[in-house]
Amino acid sequence: MNGYTAVAKILKKEGFEWMACFPANPLIEAVAKEGIRPITFRQERGGIMAADAYSRHMASKGKYGLFACQGGPGIENAFGAIAQAYADSVPLLFLPDGPGSYKSSVKPNFSGPQNYQHITKWSASITNVNEIPDLMRRAITALKNGRPGPVMLEMHRDVMADEIKDLQYELTQKYISVPNINDTRKALLKILHAKKPVIWAGQGVLYSGGTKELQQLSELIQVPVITTMPGKSAFNEDHTLSLGSSNRTAPKPVWTWLKESDVIFAIGASLTVTNYGIDMPSGKFLIHSTNNVDDISKEYKTDIGLIGDAKETFKILIDEFKSIIDDPNNIKIKTKIKNSSIKEDIKQVKEEWMDEWEPTLKSKIIPINTYRVIYEINNHIDHETSVVTHDAGHPRDEIMPFYTASVPHSYIGWGKTTHLGYGIPLMIGAKMADPSKFCMNIMGDAAFGMSGLDIETSVRAKVPITTVVLNNGTMGGYNHSLPHAMEKYDAANMTGDYAKIAEGMGAIGIRIENPEEIGDAIKRAKEINFNELRSVLIDIKTQQQMEFSIYS
Ligand SMILES: Cc1ncc(C[n+]2csc(CCOP(=O)(O)OP(=O)(O)O)c2C)c(N)n1
Numbered sequence: 001m002n003g004y005t006a007v008a009k010i011l012k013k014e015g016f017e018w019m020a021c022f023p024a025n026p027l028i029e030a031v032a033k034e035g036i037r038p039i040t041f042r043q044e045r046g047g048i049m050a051a052d053a054y055s056r057h058m059a060s061k062g063k064y065g066l067f068a069c070q071g072g073p074g075i076e077n078a079f080g081a082i083a084q085a086y087a088d089s090v091p092l093l094f095l096p097d098g099p100g101s102y103k104s105s106v107k108p109n110f111s112g113p114q115n116y117q118h119i120t121k122w123s124a125s126i127t128n129v130n131e132i133p134d135l136m137r138r139a140i141t142a143l144k145n146g147r148p149g150p151v152m153l154e155m156h157r158d159v160m161a162d163e164i165k166d167l168q169y170e171l172t173q174k175y176i177s178v179p180n181i182n183d184t185r186k187a188l189l190k191i192l193h194a195k196k197p198v199i200w201a202g203q204g205v206l207y208s209g210g211t212k213e214l215q216q217l218s219e220l221i222q223v224p225v226i227t228t229m230p231g232k233s234a235f236n237e238d239h240t241l242s243l244g245s246s247n248r249t250a251p252k253p254v255w256t257w258l259k260e261s262d263v264i265f266a267i268g269a270s271l272t273v274t275n276y277g278i279d280m281p282s283g284k285f286l287i288h289s290t291n292n293v294d295d296i297s298k299e300y301k302t303d304i305g306l307i308g309d310a311k312e313t314f315k316i317l318i319d320e321f322k323s324i325i326d327d328p329n330n331i332k333i334k335t336k337i338k339n340s341s342i343k344e345d346i347k348q349v350k351e352e353w354m355d356e357w358e359p360t361l362k363s364k365i366i367p368i369n370t371y372r373v374i375y376e377i378n379n380h381i382d383h384e385t386s387v388v389t390h391d392a393g394h395p396r397d398e399i400m401p402f403y404t405a406s407v408p409h410s411y412i413g414w415g416k417t418t419h420l421g422y423g424i425p426l427m428i429g430a431k432m433a434d435p436s437k438f439c440m441n442i443m444g445d446a447a448f449g450m451s452g453l454d455i456e457t458s459v460r461a462k463v464p465i466t467t468v469v470l471n472n473g474t475m476g477g478y479n480h481s482l483p484h485a486m487e488k489y490d491a492a493n494m495t496g497d498y499a500k501i502a503e504g505m506g507a508i509g510i511r512i513e514n515p516e517e518i519g520d521a522i523k524r525a526k527e528i529n530f531n532e533l534r535s536v537l538i539d540i541k542t543q544q545q546m547e548f549s550i551y552s
């Protein structure tokens, strides 16, 4: 067999079931022969973003996204999406074609490993077919273990055509670690003795599959939970101990607890300072549980570090708590938990917040207020059987605080670098991960331009999704920062009938100008997705909002 067949056979053995791609790459033909389904996207970025969503959903079950494209323009155009996956710590396998082993060092050819070294967890080139089992073992081991991230293996055409006589390959393993018991016990006692502790849960909780354990611990110790943006859906936002998720916008209880808490227990989060999150106020006692030692004391000083898997860490904390609470010496802790008024306190701040926002959420203005769109989606979607995502820009800032994610993976919160256009391919990947889900992305009209044509991919591949375009005819906020460019040249505005464009790609397009019609459109979209296996685009004429849920 040649190198491509060898790689395809290894992928099959490792459990890959489909591959996002953009031709040409002979691996596409090789995987098809092995029964791995190739899905061709309209451009490289879309394929990677779909593989990204698949990994976010499936990594805790040992399944990962996969993408292949050609060298030259393919590998070069893939850069943005791999950079986003790296920033968001998403494990996916990237297998681009290479220009030829002898050409890599000849300028201006594009060397994969050299150019991708800063945005991949691991990268290498196949320069000899006999190295394929070793290189694939290294690549997939990196995919499964430690801090997640994209992994790249470039396949040079000249060597991939060579024959391998005897392919030997053993399945790779995933290994997880646990923090040491003394530090864990110290951390737990610190939380139990704190005045106003809070749990800060990141996407590591989702990756570890530890959402049930998070809820169990939070209930046992009566400590409320904030999730990060990538961690949104790791904790039921309808739960009485939920404070909400944190982007640069967040529900009011997030701001209140972050300000007033004395002990923060961050778990499954890198605690990287970002424009798309809230900074940790100073003067807090910080317990940091992460599987990546490099995150300890990175941007904030860690007071107790717990290195290990989030789910296993919760399990140890739960067991420790049970033994502590049964000790008669700890009766004070028992009484404190029993008498805690935490749920009432949260309820009160949530109600204040909702009272303040209710007129905006129920606004009847035309063109439609974006918050009204979110309100209607919240009320007309089955939260348990749907997956929703935002796009970059104001749609993210508006949706994040107000969309209620109640079950794990019912929302993809994303964006350390925030590439416009992620939403459509993310939902294609989410639908591939779980076809029983109604998958809906909400994006602005500028975002549509970045990936809109992948609606055709979803139609062609029969992976139906629903896209809501918040069509305000401009780039929200950017127009305010460009007064002269706007007045003289209309620099941040754009127009389009996106429902018509969707129709042209074989999807169903729905146009909405009246807020009363949004609920029915969502119900109809779901029926079309499931009964006709067709994608739907709902183009909603909105107006720009400059009001955000920020209480800094
Ligand atoms: C690839 C990329 N380029 C530029 C940006 C910067 N950016 C973020 S939001 C935005 C405008 C978004 O406008 P739109 O999608 O119409 O949403 P709106 O805010 O108008 O609702 C821009 C240019 C980005 N996030 N990604």
Ligand SMILES: [Mg+2]
Binding pocket: 444, 445, 446, 470, 471, 472, 473, 474, 475, 476
């Ligand atoms: Mg816009």
